[in-house]
Amino acid sequence: MQGRFHYYEGYPLWKCAMPVRVMRLLGATHLIASNAAGGLNKCYKVGDIMLIKDHINMLGFGGNNPLRGPNESRFGPRFPSMYGVYNKNIIQTAKRCAAEEGWGDMVHEGVYSCVGGPNFETIAELRMLELLGADAVGMSTAHEVIIATHCGMTVLAFSLITDMCITDYETDDDVNHEEVLSVGKKSEKVLKPFVTRIVDSIANQLQSKSC
Numbered sequence: 001m002q003g004r005f006h007y008y009e010g011y012p013l014w015k016c017a018m019p020v021r022v023m024r025l026l027g028a029t030h031l032i033a034s035n036a037a038g039g040l041n042k043c044y045k046v047g048d049i050m051l052i053k054d055h056i057n058m059l060g061f062g063g064n065n066p067l068r069g070p071n072e073s074r075f076g077p078r079f080p081s082m083y084g085v086y087n088k089n090i091i092q093t094a095k096r097c098a099a100e101e102g103w104g105d106m107v108h109e110g111v112y113s114c115v116g117g118p119n120f121e122t123i124a125e126l127r128m129l130e131l132l133g134a135d136a137v138g139m140s141t142a143h144e145v146i147i148a149t150h151c152g153m154t155v156l157a158f159s160l161i162t163d164m165c166i167t168d169y170e171t172d173d174d175v176n177h178e179e180v181l182s183v184g185k186k187s188e189k190v191l192k193p194f195v196t197r198i199v200d201s202i203a204n205q206l207q208s209k210s211c
């Protein structure tokens with residue numbers, strides 16, 4: 001996909017995630033999702049990549065879930081498990097791909113928290129997310145991953161850390177969307193070969209399994 005639908009644009013979550021079901025119906029078995037996110041983990045730097053090992057779906061806590069409503073049982077069960085959503089083998093594959101390119105130091109594993117946006121978070125909200133165990137925060141992905149998991153897809157997701165979240169009242173630093181876009185643009189030269197390598201590696205693994 002080139003871009004995605006966001007909840008803050010006014011779409012309901014099921015609509016934001018619908019393209020994933022379309023991809024599944026077209027035969028896709030794997031989802032690789034990426035996003036721009038603010039870094040909460042103090043070890044991260046702008047431009048780093050966080051392989052998502054789990055998520056905290058803040059919208060879901062309020063009962064807003066892409067699976068809300070009658071269950072579409074041709075896609076999956078009413079009550080899908082969310083353990084092991086982010087495939088451990090593919091996370092290892094992604095880490096290996098990064099190491100082979102010499103990017104090992106800028107690739108981390110962490111927990112993504114999904115908020116609704118469009119405003120960036122307050123300092124108090126960011127402190128709360130930090131306390132909850134989030135390593136990064138963004139405005140997408142969790143609902144797409146829930147839908148992919150519901151219909152049995154294998155998921156890899158990662159965040160590009162486009163800004164470091166401010167959790168300190170004493171600073172004059174700020175966050176803005178232009179910074180997010182500019183870091184995204186600059187990181188293209190890393191992200192494109194990174195994803196290509198991962199896709200090649202998954203394809204090779206699938207091929208050797210089918211032989």
Ligand SMILES: O=P(O)(O)O[C@@H]1C[C@H](O)[C@@H](CO)O1
Pocket residue numbers: 004006034035036037117138139140141176177180
């Ligand atoms: O689609 P993603 O989650 O990558 O986009 C993030 C969230 C907002 O759309 C935007 C904030 O600057 O980047």
Ligand code: HPA
Pocket residue numbers: 036037038039120121137138139162163165175180
């Ligand atoms: O700091 C952020 N917060 C929420 N979403 C984001 N997307 C990019 N950066 C951020």
